[in-house]
Amino acid sequence: KDFDFGIVGLGVMGRNLLLNMADHGFSVAGLDLDAEKAASLESEADDKHTVKGTTNAKEFVQLIKKPRAIMLLVPAGKPVDAVIKSLLPYLEEGDIVVDGGNSYFEDTNRRVDELAAQNIHYFGMGISGGEKGARFGPSMMPGGDENSYERLRPIFEAIAAKVNGEPCVTYLGRGSAGNYVKMVHNGIEYAIMQLIAETYDVLKRGFEFEDDELQNMFASWNESELQSYLIEITAAILKKDDEITGKRLVGLISDTAKAKGTGKWTSQNAMEIQAPVPSIDLAVNMRDISKYKEERTQASKTYAWHGDSENISKESLMANFKDAFYFGMLSIYAQGMAQLTIASKEFDYGLNLEEVTKIWRGGCIIRAAVLEDFRKAYKANPKLPNLLLDENLASKLNVHQKAMRSVVKIGIDKGIPMAVYGTALTYFDAYRSETLPTNLIQAQRDYFGAHKYERIDKEGIFHTEWEE
Ligand code: 6PG
Numbered sequence: 311k312d313f314d315f316g317i318v319g320l321g322v323m324g325r326n327l328l329l330n331m332a333d334h335g336f337s338v339a340g341l342d343l344d345a346e347k348a349a350s351l352e353s354e355a356d357d358k359h360t361v362k363g364t365t366n367a368k369e370f371v372q373l374i375k376k377p378r379a380i381m382l383l384v385p386a387g388k389p390v391d392a393v394i395k396s397l398l399p400y401l402e403e404g405d406i407v408v409d410g411g412n413s414y415f416e417d418t419n420r421r422v423d424e425l426a427a428q429n430i431h432y433f434g435m436g437i438s439g440g441e442k443g444a445r446f447g448p449s450m451m452p453g454g455d456e457n458s459y460e461r462l463r464p465i466f467e468a469i470a471a472k473v474n475g476e477p478c479v480t481y482l483g484r485g486s487a488g489n490y491v492k493m494v495h496n497g498i499e500y501a502i503m504q505l506i507a508e509t510y511d512v513l514k515r516g517f518e519f520e521d522d523e524l525q526n527m528f529a530s531w532n533e534s535e536l537q538s539y540l541i542e543i544t545a546a547i548l549k550k551d552d553e554i555t556g557k558r559l560v561g562l563i564s565d566t567a568k569a570k571g572t573g574k575w576t577s578q579n580a581m582e583i584q585a586p587v588p589s590i591d592l593a594v595n596m597r598d599i600s601k602y603k604e605e606r607t608q609a610s611k612t613y614a615w616h617g618d619s620e621n622i623s624k625e626s627l628m629a630n631f632k633d634a635f636y637f638g639m640l641s642i643y644a645q646g647m648a649q650l651t652i653a654s655k656e657f658d659y660g661l662n663l664e665e666v667t668k669i670w671r672g673g674c675i676i677r678a679a680v681l682e683d684f685r686k687a688y689k690a691n692p693k694l695p696n697l698l699l700d701e702n703l704a705s706k707l708n709v710h711q712k713a714m715r716s717v718v719k720i721g722i723d724k725g726i727p728m729a730v731y732g733t734a735l736t737y738f739d740a741y742r743s744e745t746l747p748t749n750l751i752q753a754q755r756d757y758f759g760a761h762k763y764e765r766i767d768k769e770g771i772f773h774t775e776w777e778e
Contacts, residue, residue: 313339313362313373315465316380318393320347320363323437324383325354326444327410327469332359334468339363341370371400378405379461381435386413394421403429406458410437412572415486415493415579422454422485431458434485436492438674439471447471449673450479451495451666453488453659471673478673482666483659490579490653491666497576497590498646499540499675500569504593504730505638506544508721509631516617516724517627521558525549527628536636538678567597576649583656585649586740588733589642596729617724627720633713634731640707641734643684644697651695664688698741707738714738 317328320342328351331338337360342348348363364370374380378401382393390409397407407430409418418434425432433454437444450470452459459481470479482488506528513519513527525548532541552559573594580587599606647663654661667684671677687700697703718735721728740746755761757776765772 311373312375313337313360314375314379315339316341316370316374316378317383318342318370318380318397319383320344320351321383322441323410323444324381325351326441327381327383327437327448328361329354330445330447330469331465332361334465335359336465336468337361339370339373341365341367367396368400371397376402376404377458377461378402379408379465380406381408381410383410386411386417390417390421394425398428401428401430404431404458406431406433406454406461408433408435408452408454408462409489410435412436412492412496412570413489414575415489418453418486418489431455433459433462434487434489436488436495438492438495438676440675443471443673447478447673449669449677451482451488451491451669452479453482453484453486453491456481456484470669473668473672476668478669478671480665480669483654483661485657485659487654487657487659487661490657490659491650491661493572493576493579494646494650494653495670495674495676496572497580497587497593497649498642500573500576500593500597501589501642501645501730501734502538502540502639502676504596505589505635505642505734506540507596508726508728508731509635510544510548512717512721512724512726512728513627513631516720516726517622517624519624521548521560523624527631531632531635534632535679536632536639538639538680539675540678565600566603567600569594569597573597576646579653580649583649583652585652586737587645587649588737589638589645589730592729592733596727615725617726620723622720630713630717633710634717637707637710637714637738638731638734639678639680640697640703641738642730643680645737647684648696662688662692663694664692696741698738711738 314336315331316339317324318341320340328338328340340348340351340363343365345365348365351361351363362373382390384390384393390413407425413434422432431454433452436451437448439448447470450466466479467477470477482491510524513524525545528541528545532545547560550559552562573590577587577591577594650661650663650666664685667681667688671681683703684697687697687703688694694700714735718728718731721731752763756763756773760773762771762773
């Protein structure tokens with residue numbers, strides 16, 4: 311009785327979060343329909359900790375002290391609704407249900423409303439950091455009713471990753487704010503993963519770098535301003551040998567990528583709210599193109615291309631790629647953060663981007679040294695519409711701009727796709743263009759569809775009879 315917290319779904323994530331809470335002195339009850347998962351829980355926590363597993367929803371709910379705090383760690387979609395339905399008969403006014411999965415934010419909006427009708431507070435909370443993060447310190451992105459967050463705060467702050475003693479969790483905003491922020495986190499994750507993969511591709515396929523050279527390069531990047539979790543694991547991946555063949559494992563892995571959908575959702579909603587995120591769009595596209603292996607194989611024979619192999623030393627290539635990577639990474643974060651800025655207005659989330667960058671500094675998949683620079687940028691100017699307008703970041707981007715252009719040219723010459731490098735640069739170039747050729751597009755629209763246009767020299771809406 312009087313357990314501090316409840317967790318539904320004792321798969322890897324649920325179980326690890328539960329054990330993390332128990333480590334921090336909280337008593338936690340777990341619910342899972344799988345009797346074995348429920349039963350084995352108690353043996354996993356040591357004697358000092360109070361944990362209890364059950365398969366019975368009523369018993370589970372009654373174990374938790376009021377107002378209850380219950381977190382769901384079940385697959386997004388129908389399973390979430392099914393669990394809510396099974397708990398609902400036993401829940402009472404003021405209780406809190408937290409969905410810790412990668413739920414679609416519109417689903418969360420619906421559930422917030424459905425449960426609010428019974429005075430139950432529903433939170434959508436993104437959790438990042440994978441299995442290890444869940445066990446030893448994730449980054450957590452909760453959104454929902456601000457007052458009821460106080461009931462969750464001590465537990466979440468205790469189990470979250472810490473950076474300089476500060477927990478990587480904070481109340482983010484209203485409604486589905488937490489799911490939306492996690493969705494964009496994943497979009498950024500997709501684009502940075504693709505940026506790293508393109509670096510690997512051009513250097514390996516275009517300039518015959520060995521895995522060892524690439525491994526060393528990424529490991530040294532990780533000691534620089536590029537320090538980040540995704541670079542760190544890339545270096546580790548590149549040195550792993552296959553146990554059976556003794557070859558590098560990465561070269562034996564199929565190049566057909568899978569995706570669970572959060573990157574796609576980021577792009578879809580970005581289009582909806584007119585927040586351009588071309589690098590995320592292309593990162594999703596590249597995973598999709600990777601599926602057409604047979605067609606790619608066929609086309610590779612039709613369109614063989616042996617790009618000119620200008621003599622560039624490996625040292626200068628690596629130096630240029632390092633600066634270009636920094637540039638690309640900044641452009642990607644700028645796109646994602648701008649999407650959050652626009653979404654916060656569109657959906658009335660009330661996001662504080664300094665807080666978002668603060669809780670992304672540790673625990674999550676996109677944690678990186680640059681997040682501290684972003685936090686400072688938003689601290690200095692909470693209304694900053696785009697990271698590209700921050701003066702400190704701008705001075706770095708200006709230094710790295712030349713390298714970025716030379717690297718993108720290399721991809722074009724070699725015939726190796728650099729979709730995310732290319733779009734990261736295009737986004738930058740479009741954003742810094744005072745004039746764009748969209749005046750011509752407006753004229754074309756008016757020509758064929760009488761869609762009208764505005765002028766730069768006088769007020770009003772105009773239409774022209776273009777044909778003589
Ligand atoms: C995280 C990850 C996590 C998961 C992704 C993978 O932050 O811990 O983003 O949520 O690994 O959903 O996404 P894909 O399967 O779509 O690549």
